[in-house]
Amino acid sequence: xxxxxxxxxxxxxxxxxxxxxxxxxxxxxxxxxxxxxxxxxxxxxxxxxxxxxxxxxxxxxxxxxxxxxxxxxxxxxxxxxxxxxxxxxxxxxxxxxxxxxxxxxxxxxxxxxxxxxxxxxxxxxxxxxxxxxxxxxxxxxxxxxxxxxxxxxxxxxxxxxxxxxxxxxxxxxxxxxxxxxxxxxxxxxxxxxxxxxxxxxxxxxxxxxxxxxxxxxxxxxxxxxxxxxxxxxxxxxxxxxxxxxxxxxxxxxxxxxxxxxxxxxxxxxxx
Amino acid sequence: xxxxxxxxxxxxxxxxxxxxxxxxxxxxxxxxxxxxxxxxxxxxxxxxxxxxxxxxxxxxxxxxxxxxxxxxxxxxxxxxxxxxxxxxxxxxxxxxxxxxxxxxxxxxxxxxxxxxxxxxxxxxxxxxxxxxxxxxxxxxxxxxxxxxxxxxxxxxxxxxxxxxxxxxxxxxxxxxxxxxxxxxxxxxxxxxxxxxxxxxxxxxxxxxxxxxxxxxxxxxxxxxxxxxxxxxxxxxxxxxxxxxxxxxxxxxxxxxxxxxxxxxxxxxxxxxxxxxxxxxxxxxxxxxxxxxxxxxxxxxxxxxxxxxxxxxxxxxxxxxxxxxxxxxxxxxxxxxxxxxxxxxxxxxxxxxxxxxxxxxxxxxxxxx
Numbered sequence: 357x358x359x360x361x362x363x364x365x366x367x368x369x370x371x372x373x374x375x376x377x378x379x380x381x382x383x384x385x386x387x388x389x390x391x392x393x394x395x396x397x398x399x400x401x402x403x404x405x406x407x408x409x410x411x412x413x414x415x416x417x418x419x420x421x422x423x424x425x426x427x428x429x430x431x432x433x434x435x436x437x438x439x440x441x442x443x444x445x446x447x448x449x450x451x452x453x454x455x456x457x458x459x460x461x462x463x464x465x466x467x468x469x470x471x472x473x474x475x476x477x478x479x480x481x482x483x484x485x486x487x488x489x490x491x492x493x494x495x496x497x498x499x500x501x502x503x504x505x506x507x508x509x510x511x512x513x514x515x516x517x518x519x520x521x522x523x524x525x526x527x528x529x530x531x532x533x534x535x536x537x538x539x540x541x542x543x544x545x546x547x548x549x550x551x552x553x554x555x556x557x558x559x560x561x562x563x564x565x566x567x568x569x570x571x572x573x574x575x576x577x578x579x580x581x582x583x584x585x586x587x588x589x590x591x592x593x594x595x596x597x598x599x600x601x602x603x604x605x606x607x608x609x610x611x612x613x614x615x616x617x618x619x620x621x622x623x624x625x626x627x
Numbered sequence: 628x629x630x631x632x633x634x635x636x637x638x639x640x641x642x643x644x645x646x647x648x649x650x651x652x653x654x655x656x657x658x659x660x661x662x663x664x665x666x667x668x669x670x671x672x673x674x675x676x677x678x679x680x681x682x683x684x685x686x687x688x689x690x691x692x693x694x695x696x697x698x699x700x701x702x703x704x705x706x707x708x709x710x711x712x713x714x715x716x717x718x719x720x721x722x723x724x725x726x727x728x729x730x731x732x733x734x735x736x737x738x739x740x741x742x743x744x745x746x747x748x749x750x751x752x753x754x755x756x757x758x759x760x761x762x763x764x765x766x767x768x769x770x771x772x773x774x775x776x777x778x779x780x781x782x783x784x785x786x787x788x789x790x791x792x793x794x795x796x797x798x799x800x801x802x803x804x805x806x807x808x809x810x811x812x813x814x815x816x817x818x819x820x821x822x823x824x825x826x827x828x829x830x831x832x833x834x835x836x837x838x839x840x841x842x843x844x845x846x847x848x849x850x851x852x853x854x855x856x857x858x859x860x861x862x863x864x865x866x867x868x869x870x871x872x873x874x875x876x877x878x879x880x881x882x883x884x885x886x887x888x889x890x891x892x893x894x895x896x897x898x899x900x901x902x903x904x905x906x907x908x909x910x911x912x913x914x915x916x917x918x919x920x921x922x923x924x925x926x927x928x929x930x931x932x933x934x935x936x937x938x939x940x941x942x943x944x945x946x947x948x949x950x951x952x953x954x955x956x957x958x959x960x961x962x963x964x965x966x967x968x969x970x971x972x973x974x975x976x977x978x979x980x981x982x983x984x985x986x987x988x989x990x991x992x993x994x995x
Contacts, residue, residue, distance in 0.1 A: 518712035521679050526726035526777075527700035536725075540716040 379602070386410070386596035393591040409596035417593075419600060421572060422579040426558055427604075429491055429575055433498035433557040434550050440500040441549065445508025446538055450520060451530075467502045472562070479566055493567040494575070498557055504549050511545045512538070547615035551608070558605050576601045629690045629703075629780035629813050630655040631676070636685035638671055645671045647837040649685070653830065656811040658804070660828035662818055662860070668837040669817045673783050676815065677706045689780055700729070705774035706783040709790065711766050713758040719745070719769050720754045726777045744776045764795050775810070784816040788823065803827060821861055825849070833857050855983040858909050864940055864952045866977070867915070869908040873901070883908065887947025891923060894973050906986070909977035912940065912954035915969045923973060927951065929965045934958055943967060 357365070385393040387405040413419040447453070448460055478497065479488070487493040515538065523533045539546070561577040568574055574582065580597045587593060631653040638646040645668045653659045661669045674680045676687055678699035686695045694702045705726075714722050720741055727737040745751045748768045758766055767787060774782055788796045804827055807814055818824055824831055825845045833840045833848065833856070841853040845861075852858035858866045871883035874890065881893045883906060893908070915925075927943035930950070941953045941961060953969060961967065978986040 516710060516712060518708045518710050519714065521677075521699070522706070522708060522712040522773075523714070523725070524679070524699040525677060525702075525704065525706050526773075527729040528725075529700075532729060537714055 382595050382598050382602070385592055386599045388592045388595075390590070390592060393595065394589070409592045410600075412593055413596055413600065417579075417583060417597075419576075419579065419597060422574050422576045423600060425491075425573060426576040426601075429494050429564075430554050430557040432491070433495050434554045436495060437498050437501060437504055437553040438546060438550060441504035442508050442539070442542065442546070443534060444500060445505045446512050446534060448505065449509045449512035450515070450517065463502050463505060467506075471497075475563065475566060482567065488567055489569045489573065491573065494564050494573075497563055498553060501553065504553065507545060507549055507552075508542065511542060515541055544615055547612055551612055554608065555605050631781055631813055631815065632688040633672075633676065634686045634688070636672070636675060636687070637683045638668075638675055638680060639683060645837050646675065646682075649834075649837070649839055651832065651839065651842070653813060653815060655690075655813055657829050658807050658814045658816065658827060659830040659832060660816045660818060660824045661832045661834055662821060662824035663834035663840075664860070665819060667834045669819075669834050670785055672834070673706070673785050673815065673817050676781075677704055677783055678702050703780040704783060705777050705779035705781070706785065707770045707774050707787045709786045711758075711770035711787075711790075713766060713769055713773075715758050718755050718757055719750055719761070719772075722758070722769055723772045723776045726773065740776050744772045747775075748772045763791055764799070767791060767799065771806075775806075780813065782812050782814040782816075784814065786818055786820075787816075788818070788820070800827060821863065825861070833860060835860075851985065852909075852977065853985050855907060855909075855979050858977055858979070862911055864912050864954065866909045866911050867951045869910070869948050869951075871906050871908055873904045873906055875902060885947050889947040893923070893976065893978070905981045907979040907983075908971075909979060910971050911975060912952040913938075913956075914972040914975035915951065915953040916972055917955070918968055918970075923971045925951075925969045925971070927953075927967050927969055929961045929963050929967060931963065932960050934960060941967075943969070945969070 381398075381400070384401055385398075386409055387407070388399070388402040388409075389404060389406060390408075392399065392403065448456060482488050482493050482496060487496065519537060520533055523537050528536065558575075559577060560575070561581065564575045564578045565581070568578065571579075571582070576597075580594070580601055583597060584594055631651075633649055633651040636646050636649040636651075637644070647668075649668075649672060661672060663669050671680060675682050678694070678697060682695060686693060688694065689703065694704075714725065717725065723741045723744060724737045727740060742751070742754075745754050748771065750765065750768055750772060753761060753765060758769065761769065767790070770787065788799055791799060800823060803816075816823075816827065828845050830842065831845045831848050832842050835856050841848055841857045848857060849861050852861065852866075855868070859868070869885065871885050871891065874882040874884050876882075879894060883891045883893050885891060891908070925945045925948065927945040927948075929941055930944050931942040933940040933942070936958060938957065939955050939959050941955065941959075943951050943953055945951050951969075953967075980986050
């Protein structure tokens, strides 16, 4: 290794460690005895590791319910987002219909508006529809994200028109073309999109907080915030809760990372 | 019966007229080739027949069926694209089976049909590979196989050989003709390559600016081009064209004045133009004769020689006419600057009127 490479690698390792340290300490603290993490200076490793904090979370705080809520909502959001976003992106890229350009411009304009501005009107709308304080209410903003539509659209633009025309001549219906020709070609971008939506929905805090009032429907981030208000002194339990909130998505990301990077890169250099 | 008839087809994109009242009759089982320069509308014609572009006006009939408004999948037409447009995620087998699967044919029938076509096209060994693992020639055969396996009433080919190298192209060309003789399916083939057009077609259609310039057999079009465009488009090297003005017709001879003031006596009667009319004389490079004499004699000097082995193209500058190409059989290499005397084979002379259309030159042969 050349000195220059060593320097760069060393710097990268430092930055990585700096970023990872809080996360690692979170995991470490979740195994500490009650009160241990609050010592000054805080210890790096637990003196006698325990699972009691996790047991307490599930037994006393009912975090199982919130984990279940988060899993159900994030999975549904991902599936629904794919179902609505993919056909929309494909249609905008490849089908000719009147109003297509107008719709695209409206989407571009809409993407410029910060999401927070839309939250109150959306809340009122959902209240009118009777969807406040329900899974459905949490899911609505995820149904058709503009970012996702454009991601799919950009990728579809690279699909040769002649391939779709060949399928039409082969007698395939528009739905069959989407199902048999487009979707398999889109696989990498679908993984990327699914990850984006799942992570976004899993980590989302503000919208579930606004739309959900019933504690039994809370998602993990909302529940965790509620705990931290009530049990700020139980640092170890909070850290265990944070681990439960972070770990599933971290694992999911690591497993799908390869496809995810493929998806992000392949749009620009598709052969 | 699955002859193809196109009536008064019009198509424009925004303000640009791409097809201008195209009328065309392609007999059942024939191999028709549409040829023309880029942008002449030949690919659009193919796409409207396939149903990929709707016609603004006009009708398309396949046998007794009016297919003008039918969606592409219901027209019983298969098309091979220039880019082949294979499905990259499917194997050769699945690519060829796709149309049959869409028609919900039984799996064993599909398998049998695909295997048969794969063997016929020499693809049996690569049947489980994906398009990305195939050579250009193999991909091209898969695209053809995908069309053949459907047993359509009409094949459409959109410049299918343009992505192949020259040697392979010549082989595949022969292959196409052989295949057509076996299958006898009505075929419409679009190309801008006149060698493909001349060698493969039994009906040749020359298009220009959205219009059909002439339809006929390749030899008819070559021997009697209907207008200057066809005359120039078919034949390599291009036909020599000489501008002139008609002076008088007397005793079966028409005197034509060249721009230089020199007069050429052309054995022509019955021309539809009168005195003073502007004419264009056309003569193919191989119809110029060495050692010319008489009124049709042209004095020239050699400028450049292209030796092709079996024949030689000699570029000359003719007195009072300008640049001409003279083609001789065999290999010869006159030095640039050498003076030559040429004359025109009167029986091979083409004459075009002021509007570019062919004049009646039936009488030429009698006088030659």
